[in-house]
Amino acid sequence: MVRDCVAALAIGRSALNTKDYLYTIIIFFPRLIRASIFFGFHFQSLLQFVRSWFKKACSSCGLFIALICRIKVEGKRIIETTIKELVCWLFFFHAVLQEAIGKQIMHHENVNRDWQNCDDVIKSNAFMLDNQYACDVFFILGNEGVRQGAHKYVLVSRSSVFDAMFYGPMRGTSQEDSAVVIPDIEPQPFLAFLRYLYCGEAGITPENVIYLLYAAQKYAVLGLASKCISFVDQLLDTDNACTVLEQAHIFNEKDFHSTVLALILRKAEEVLAADDVTYLCDECLANIIGSSKLMACEDLILNACLRWAESECKRRSLEVSDSNFRLVLNKILYKIRFPLLPVEVFMEKIVPGSLLTEEEKVDVMSRFIVPNRPSAFFNTELRIAQRQLKLNRFQAQFEAGFNNKSGSNAIAFKVSQDIILEGFTVYGSCRPSELDLEVKGYVLDHKDTIICSVEKNLYTKGDNDLYDVIFDDSATLEKNILYTLVVSIVGPHTFAGKDGRLTTFSHNVAFTFSHSEKSQTGTTVSHGQLPGLIFALRR
Known part of the structure; x- marks a missing residue:
C-alpha cells in the first residue's frame, strides 16, 4: 500500500x-x-x-x-x-x-436513511456539512488550496457579508461564482467557523482563537467575535499567552495584541520561564523585552532570550554559538539591560563568551563600578519589577497553624503619599510538604469599589517563606484615603504573623493599618495573615 x-x-x-x-x-x-x-x-x-x-x-x-x-x-x-x-x-x-x-x-x-427525519435542525445542518451533501458553494482554503463545501442558504442567513457576496453588490458578474478562494484562512479554523454558522458550536481553543476572530470579523459574524474576545478574557493564561500573542500579531489584531501583551508583562516570570516563549517571532519578543513594564528580573530576561536564540539557530540550521546568538538576536540584544544584571551573572555568563563585544563588556563593567554612569549601548532604566518595594507589618511569626477556612482575611490601611500598589504577600503552609494554596484577593477603595484583583494558585513548601501575589493590574493609591485588602485562602493551615505595628515606614512612605470588619479569620492589625504589601513609588 x-x-x-x-x-x-x-x-x-x-x-x-x-x-x-x-x-x-x-x-x-x-x-x-x-x-x-x-x-x-x-x-x-x-x-x-x-x-x-x-x-x-x-x-x-x-x-x-x-x-x-x-x-x-x-x-x-x-x-x-x-x-x-x-x-x-x-x-x-x-x-x-x-x-x-x-x-x-x-x-x-x-x-443515512433517516437523517432528514431528525427533529433537530442543528443535527441536520451538521450532517449536511460533515457529509458535504448538496453543497452549492465551495471554498479554496489556505496555502494548499484545500476544497471545502458549504451551503449558500446557511451562510447568507448568518452573515451579511456572505449575503452581499452571493446576492448583493459584491457578487461578480460571472455566473461561475461557486468557488471562493480564501488564501488567508486555513482549513481547520475555517471548518470551525462553518460549524459555528451551521450549529452554533464555537469550538474555540488557544490555537485557533485569533483565526476564528479574524474570520468572524471578516464575515461580520459578531456573535462568534464576541465569544472569541470572551475566551481571551477568561481563559488566557501564562501557558498560552505567547501562542495567542503571535496569532494576534500575524492577523494584526491590535486590541487582542495589547490585551495579551499586558498579561505577559504582568506575569513575565511565568511566561518567560515557559517553553512557549521560544516560538515567538523576533518582533513580538522585542516588544516584550523592550518594555519597562516587564515584571521580571534581568537575569530571567537574559535566560529567556538565550533560549529563544538557541531555538532560532536550530530553525535556521545554524550552529548554536554566541556569535550566532548575536546574529539572530540582532536588535533584541540591545533591549536586554545588561547593566541591570547581577554582577556575578554577568561575570559568569557574559564575560567569558562572545555574545557582547569587548567594548560592550567594558561599558557594562564600568557601570558596575560607577552605578550612575550612563551606558553607551544599553538601557539602564529600572524595569517596574526592579522598582518594586516591599513592606512587612509584622515583627514576628507564629509557628502554629493559622486557619483560613472561616472566611476572608482583611486589613485596612492608608498611605502618606501616592503610590502604585502592585500586590501583597501571604504566609505559606506550615505543614512540612509541598501543598497548594488557592489565593483570591482584591482591594477596595473608600467607596467599596474593587480597584485591583487577582486569583492565583501558590505552591508552598512548608517553610516560613513569604509568597508574593501580584495583582492582574496595578492600582494607584492616593494619600490619606482608606483602602481595604481582602484575601481568601483555600488550603491547609498556614503560618501567621504577630506583634503587628499600627504604622510602618518604607522608603519615606507611612503605612497606617486598622482593623477591617470584612476580616472573618481573626486577621487584625496585631496578628494573622497578610504580612506585607508590594508597591512602587510614583515618578
Whole structure:
C-alpha cells in the first residue's frame, strides 16, 4: 500500500453486493500528490461517501481523498503499489467511481436513511456539512488550496457579508461564482467557523482563537467575535499567552495584541520561564523585552532570550554559538539591560563568551563600578519589577497553624503619599510538604469599589517563606484615603504573623493599618495573615 497514509477503510462484498469488486479508501497527505489532479473525477461524490466514516477529512493538514481499487479486469488483477502507478490510473478511477455511483453505493439514501427525519435542525445542518451533501458553494482554503463545501442558504442567513457576496453588490458578474478562494484562512479554523454558522458550536481553543476572530470579523459574524474576545478574557493564561500573542500579531489584531501583551508583562516570570516563549517571532519578543513594564528580573530576561536564540539557530540550521546568538538576536540584544544584571551573572555568563563585544563588556563593567554612569549601548532604566518595594507589618511569626477556612482575611490601611500598589504577600503552609494554596484577593477603595484583583494558585513548601501575589493590574493609591485588602485562602493551615505595628515606614512612605470588619479569620492589625504589601513609588 502507499506509504504515509493516515487511514484506510476496506468495503467488503456485502456492501458492494457483488463478488468482483473490493474497494479500499485511503487518505493521503497533500505533499504526496497534488490535490488538483483528483478534481476531475467527482471528488465531491467521493467526499460525501468517505465523510460518513471520516468526519474530519478536511483538517489542518489539508487532507484530500483518493480512491484506490483492486478489481478483476479481463481476468487480470491490478494491484496499486506506487504513487506513480496511482497517477497513471486516474482515468480508470473515474470509470470505477461511475460504476460505484451506478450501484448506489455512494447514493445519499444509503448513507443515512433517516437523517432528514431528525427533529433537530442543528443535527441536520451538521450532517449536511460533515457529509458535504448538496453543497452549492465551495471554498479554496489556505496555502494548499484545500476544497471545502458549504451551503449558500446557511451562510447568507448568518452573515451579511456572505449575503452581499452571493446576492448583493459584491457578487461578480460571472455566473461561475461557486468557488471562493480564501488564501488567508486555513482549513481547520475555517471548518470551525462553518460549524459555528451551521450549529452554533464555537469550538474555540488557544490555537485557533485569533483565526476564528479574524474570520468572524471578516464575515461580520459578531456573535462568534464576541465569544472569541470572551475566551481571551477568561481563559488566557501564562501557558498560552505567547501562542495567542503571535496569532494576534500575524492577523494584526491590535486590541487582542495589547490585551495579551499586558498579561505577559504582568506575569513575565511565568511566561518567560515557559517553553512557549521560544516560538515567538523576533518582533513580538522585542516588544516584550523592550518594555519597562516587564515584571521580571534581568537575569530571567537574559535566560529567556538565550533560549529563544538557541531555538532560532536550530530553525535556521545554524550552529548554536554566541556569535550566532548575536546574529539572530540582532536588535533584541540591545533591549536586554545588561547593566541591570547581577554582577556575578554577568561575570559568569557574559564575560567569558562572545555574545557582547569587548567594548560592550567594558561599558557594562564600568557601570558596575560607577552605578550612575550612563551606558553607551544599553538601557539602564529600572524595569517596574526592579522598582518594586516591599513592606512587612509584622515583627514576628507564629509557628502554629493559622486557619483560613472561616472566611476572608482583611486589613485596612492608608498611605502618606501616592503610590502604585502592585500586590501583597501571604504566609505559606506550615505543614512540612509541598501543598497548594488557592489565593483570591482584591482591594477596595473608600467607596467599596474593587480597584485591583487577582486569583492565583501558590505552591508552598512548608517553610516560613513569604509568597508574593501580584495583582492582574496595578492600582494607584492616593494619600490619606482608606483602602481595604481582602484575601481568601483555600488550603491547609498556614503560618501567621504577630506583634503587628499600627504604622510602618518604607522608603519615606507611612503605612497606617486598622482593623477591617470584612476580616472573618481573626486577621487584625496585631496578628494573622497578610504580612506585607508590594508597591512602587510614583515618578
